Amino acid sequence: VREAVVSTQSTGFIKKAKSAGPRKDAGLDHVIISTKKNRKLEQHLVRKLPHPYKNRSTFEREMRQPIGPQWNSVKAFRNMIKPSETVLDGHVIEPITVPKGFDKVPRRTRAR
Numbered sequence: 001v002r003e004a005v006v007s008t009q010s011t012g013f014i015k016k017a018k019s020a021g022p023r024k025d026a027g028l029d030h031v032i033i034s035t036k037k038n039r040k041l042e043q044h045l046v047r048k049l050p051h052p053y054k055n056r057s058t059f060e061r062e063m064r065q066p067i068g069p070q071w072n073s074v075k076a077f078r079n080m081i082k083p084s085e086t087v088l089d090g091h092v093i094e095p096i097t098v099p100k101g102f103d104k105v106p107r108r109t110r111a112r
Contacts, residue, residue: 025033046059053059069077087093 023033024035025031049056049059053062066072067077067080072080
């Protein structure tokens with residue numbers, strides 16, 4: 001573990017920085033665990049809790065559950081991917097109305 005040495009000229013003493021502690025891969029042969037942040041992955045992380053979830057643990061439990069038919073029965077798979085609302089063919093879907101005060105929120109514009 002490296003220790004950085006910091007010197008201050010005004011007081012004339014040397015102060016050692018705190019050590020980082022033992023590495024996670026210290027006892028593992030032929031293994032290197034990277035502790036760098038993956039910036040490409042950060043854009044896919046969830047910043048706020050989505051609407052139907054009340055707490056973080058229920059959201060994470062739902063995300064861990066695979067949806068595919070390889071892991072679930074056919075009936076359960078169909079229920080998981082079924083849309084919440086269905087419309088018969090030929091019916092007109094009314095557009096969503098803008099609530100009052102929504103136009104006062106500034107829109108984000110793309111830089112040209």
